[in-house]
Amino acid sequence: MTTIQLTSTQTQVLQHALDHNGGRINWFPDSVKGGARKKVLDALLGRELIMNDGTDWLVASPGYEALGRAQPAVATMAATPGLGANLVANVAPQSAPAQDTKTPGTRAHSKQATIIEMLKRTEGATIDQIIEATGWQAHTVRGTFAGAFKKKLGLSITSDKTQGHRVYRIAA
Secondary structure (H helix, E strand, O other): OOOOOOOHHHHHHHHHHHHHOOOEOOOOOOOOOOHHHHHHHHHHHHOOOEEEOOOOEEEOHHHHHHOOOOOOOHHHHOOOOOOOOOOOOOOOOOOOOOOOOOOOOOOOOOHHHHHHHHHHOOOOEEHHHHHHHHOOOHHHHHHHHHHHHHHHOOOOEEEEEEOOEEEEEEOO
């Protein structure tokens, strides 16, 4: 039998889920916020210690084994709708199906999602329009095009110079 090494945060999250929530992960230490929560979930998911039932993150069989605990009967693992809704704000489960209304990897009502919607319009968007919508500076907008959109999300962004203004669009 191989012992799985867990970080102290991973151990705390799994133990709390098993001790207090019937295996549902809906608590993190106060020091773990935002992106750190996603990293903890990603690490546990990558090692198959947790799973997602579509609404909640649950401790999987290997997660019980990693803590040296016996897994309860399957009936106790049934999902209760809405219980894990406050788990991690804005962290979409990796196993959840992609929604048509947003680009994968982008939160629904974020500035990034707003820019993507602007770029999807047939008339596209200018840097000035995006600055007005987000409050960002021009170099931040251009950096987002190159980094988040092109490299991370794989979007193809085109630009045309018409009537003295450069207009950006997401290429179909």
